[in-house]
Amino acid sequence: MLVLVIAEHDNASLKGATLNTVTAAAACGGDVHVLVAGHNAGAAAQQASQIAGVAKVIHADAVSLEHGLAENVAAQVLAIASNYSHILFPATAGGKNVAPRVAARLDVAQISDITKVISPDTFERPIYAGNAIATVQSGDAMKVITVRTTGFDAAAATGGSAAVETAAATADAGKSSHVGSEIAKSDRPELTAAKIIVSGGRALGSKEKFDEVITPLADKLGAAIGASRAAVDAGYALNDLQVGQTGKIVAPQLYIAAGISGAIQHLAGMKDSKVIVAINKDPEAPIFSVADYGLEADLFAAVPELVRAL
Amino acid sequence: MKILVPVKRVVDYNVKVRVKSDLRGVDIANVKMSMNPFDEIAVEEAVRLKEKGLVTEVIAISCGVAQCQETLRTAMAIGADRAILVETPADLDLQPLAVAKLLKALVDKEQPALIILGKQAIDDDANQTGQMLAVLADLPQATNASKVDLAADKASVTREIDGGLETLSLSLPAVITTDLRLNEPRYVTLPNIMKAKKKQLDTVKPEDLGVDVAPRLKTLKVSEPPKRGAGVKVADVAALVEKLKNEAKVI
Numbered sequence: 142m143l144v145l146v147i148a149e150h151d152n153a154s155l156k157g158a159t160l161n162t163v164t165a166a167a168a169c170g171g172d173v174h175v176l177v178a179g180h181n182a183g184a185a186a187q188q189a190s191q192i193a194g195v196a197k198v199i200h201a202d203a204v205s206l207e208h209g210l211a212e213n214v215a216a217q218v219l220a221i222a223s224n225y226s227h228i229l230f231p232a233t234a235g236g237k238n239v240a241p242r243v244a245a246r247l248d249v250a251q252i253s254d255i256t257k258v259i260s261p262d263t264f265e266r267p268i269y270a271g272n273a274i275a276t277v278q279s280g281d282a283m284k285v286i287t288v289r290t291t292g293f294d295a296a297a298a299t300g301g302s303a304a305v306e307t308a309a310a311t312a313d314a315g316k317s318s319h320v321g322s323e324i325a326k327s328d329r330p331e332l333t334a335a336k337i338i339v340s341g342g343r344a345l346g347s348k349e350k351f352d353e354v355i356t357p358l359a360d361k362l363g364a365a366i367g368a369s370r371a372a373v374d375a376g377y378a379l380n381d382l383q384v385g386q387t388g389k390i391v392a393p394q395l396y397i398a399a400g401i402s403g404a405i406q407h408l409a410g411m412k413d414s415k416v417i418v419a420i421n422k423d424p425e426a427p428i429f430s431v432a433d434y435g436l437e438a439d440l441f442a443a444v445p446e447l448v449r450a451l
Numbered sequence: 452m453k454i455l456v457p458v459k460r461v462v463d464y465n466v467k468v469r470v471k472s473d474l475r476g477v478d479i480a481n482v483k484m485s486m487n488p489f490d491e492i493a494v495e496e497a498v499r500l501k502e503k504g505l506v507t508e509v510i511a512i513s514c515g516v517a518q519c520q521e522t523l524r525t526a527m528a529i530g531a532d533r534a535i536l537v538e539t540p541a542d543l544d545l546q547p548l549a550v551a552k553l554l555k556a557l558v559d560k561e562q563p564a565l566i567i568l569g570k571q572a573i574d575d576d577a578n579q580t581g582q583m584l585a586v587l588a589d590l591p592q593a594t595n596a597s598k599v600d601l602a603a604d605k606a607s608v609t610r611e612i613d614g615g616l617e618t619l620s621l622s623l624p625a626v627i628t629t630d631l632r633l634n635e636p637r638y639v640t641l642p643n644i645m646k647a648k649k650k651q652l653d654t655v656k657p658e659d660l661g662v663d664v665a666p667r668l669k670t671l672k673v674s675e676p677p678k679r680g681a682g683v684k685v686a687d688v689a690a691l692v693e694k695l696k697n698e699a700k701v702i
Contacts, residue, residue, distance in 0.1 A: 208617070210619070211582065211585075211592055211594070212591055212592070215586065233613050234594075234595060234611070234612040234613045235612070235613065237578050237594070238582065238592075238594050238595075239582075240579075240582075241547070241551075241578075241579040241580075241581075241582035241583045241586070242582050242583070242585065242586040242592075244548065244579070244583065245548060245551055245579075245582070245583035245584075245586045245587050246586050246587075248548075249548075249667065250546060250547075250548050250666075250667035250668045251547070251548070251577070251579050251583075252668065253575075253576065253577045253578060253579060254576065254578075263671065267576065267676065268477075268574065268575050268576055268673070269462070269468045269477060269573070269574060269576070270573065270576070271676055272467060272468050272470075272477075272676065273468060273470050273477050273673050273674070273675065273676065274673070274674050274675070274676050275670050275672075275673050276670070276671040276672045276673075276674070277668045277669065277670050277671065278668065278669045278671055279667065279668055279669075280667055280668070280669065281667055314591070316590070316591035316621065316622050316625075317591035317592070317593070317619050317620065317621045317622070317625075318619065318620045319617065319618075319619060320607065320617075320618040320619060320620050321617065321618050322612075322615065322616065322617040322618070323615045323616045323617075324614045324615040325614060325615045333613075337701070337702075362702065370631065373631075373632075374631065374632070379615070380597065380611050380616070380630075380632055381611065381612070381613060381614055381615055386573065386576065387489075387570070387571065387573075387630075387631065389613075394701050395695070395699070395701040395702065405467060406464070412679060415699075415701065416695070416699045416701050417679075417682070418691065418695070429682075429684070430681070431679050431682075432682045433679075433682040433683070433699065434682055434683060434684075434685050434691055434694050434695070434699075435682060435683070435684045435685065436684070436685050436687070436688065436691050437684060438687070438688075443688055446688040447688050447691065447692065450688055450689060450692045451692065451702065
């Protein structure tokens with residue numbers, strides 16, 4: 142039995158989500174192969190070969206794979222799919238974009254966002270914003286899966302020495318093209334990989350206040366910054382900082398929620414954090430029901446005080 | 452130019468669902484049902500494109516039980532011109548791959564230039580149908596759209612991705628799935644609800660479309676997620692710092 146992991150990378154380097162996906166793949170049983178489909182992504186392929194537990198890396202290189210266009214990446218996966226019993230993608234924006242194309246073309250169901258492998262054909266996945274956990278069994282010969290990275294430990298990034306094999310790139314589908322990207326440059330840890338996250342909500346009141354209050358605390362803790370949907374919709378924070386059911390799913394060691402009331406959609410994205418701190422002046426805020434430590438206080442006073450006290 | 456907008460009837464986003472005691476699913480009896488919020492954004496976007504004069508007809512589609520007619524009426528109250536219900540039995544577990552196949556059959560029939568639908572439904576949180584439809588119909592896709600610019604034979608779509616935004620150019624026909632920031636759906640007004648009642652709503656069956664809708668995934672059980680233990684309130688910032696350092700040991 143062979144299991145294929147589709148690597149998440151930006152050509153220059155491998156993303157952490159790949160490591161958690163490798164762990165999930167190993168739990169499915171069989172040798173784990175990793176596909177790195179990109180352009181000038183040799184360094185990412187090398188990194189993939191170092192992951193503990195990876196038996197082989199398949200590297201496909203083409204200009205048409207540079208930006209991860211779903212049509213082209215899916216075709217690349219499909220070109221080698223028949224060798225595998227399981228194909229796993231991290232449940233990132235990139236993985237979620239491509240996996241269903243692979244599943245539908247293979248005429249198999251996709252199992253989205255798994256948090257546990259019970260057996261090679263049975264998995265756990267959250268539904269209804271994590272308010273219920275479904276145990277599902279696939280009757281299809283091949284399993285196409287996306288992996289919720291917070292459900293699995295990261296495989297060791299080093300210690301492996303897999304061979305890197307080059308695969309012929311499939312042709313450009315030619316129906317879509319990449320026009321441009323606006324990727325926020327930041328020295329902060331990535332939201333989904335951060336050990337500490339400081340998140341702000343609607344109570345911040347403006348983008349200026351969000352930056353003024355949240356940033357110093359994040360700086361002090363070396364933390365990533367997150368936001369509630371309300372804060373993102375109001376323009377206080379960038380969209381890719383949204384934590385929740387339809388945004389990023391995070392599980393850091395420490396999650397500090399400042400001025401976030403705690404709608405179920407937000408809780409869905411952070412309630413697996415190890416320690417949750419809530420700072421809110423509303424004693425009835427639902428966020429307190431999941432917080433290990435609740436501080437009932439005005440965040441505009443409490444957060445700066447916390448920065449000074451650390 | 453025609454647009455198809457598939458919409459799903461789901462448990463309203465304000466409802467906190469309860470797992471049934473027999474662990475066979477969540478209890479949706481007597482629970483408020485609504486249009487999946489992402490699909491509502493899709494209908495709104497399609498109607499706005501029509502209002503801009505770029506589109507001639509907006510067709511809403513729903514796959515599911517007879518009550519999905521209500522969801523389709525809502526879509527028509529927002530501004531869809533007509534609707535098609537692919538009616539399936541109440542005891543059928545209708546899954547994304549089957550829905551994508553039903554939609555593909557309707558795409559073949561209606562020949563739309565664009566299909567806009569929600570990026571995911573808030574019940575099964577699968578995030579599959581749009582992408583599956585795209586590959587089955589051999590169309591390009593742009594998921595998680597936050598901006599759509601439509602021209603005669605192309606769509607320029609800005610997508611929300613990890614780390615920021617990217618813009619793709621798709622040749623039409625194409626599939627677009629919506630993210631939260633694409634638009635804010637209008638409130639439906641009573642006159643429009645009345646008007647929607649008179650709009651055309653056709654019902655077909657999966658057999659009519661030649662699609663096998665048998666489920667591929669079997670749900671063995673549905674259970675409650677592990678509960679977090681109740682925490683404590685701390686008196687002030689100093690107490691919080693003390694707890695984080697000495698009890699939780701996370702800083």
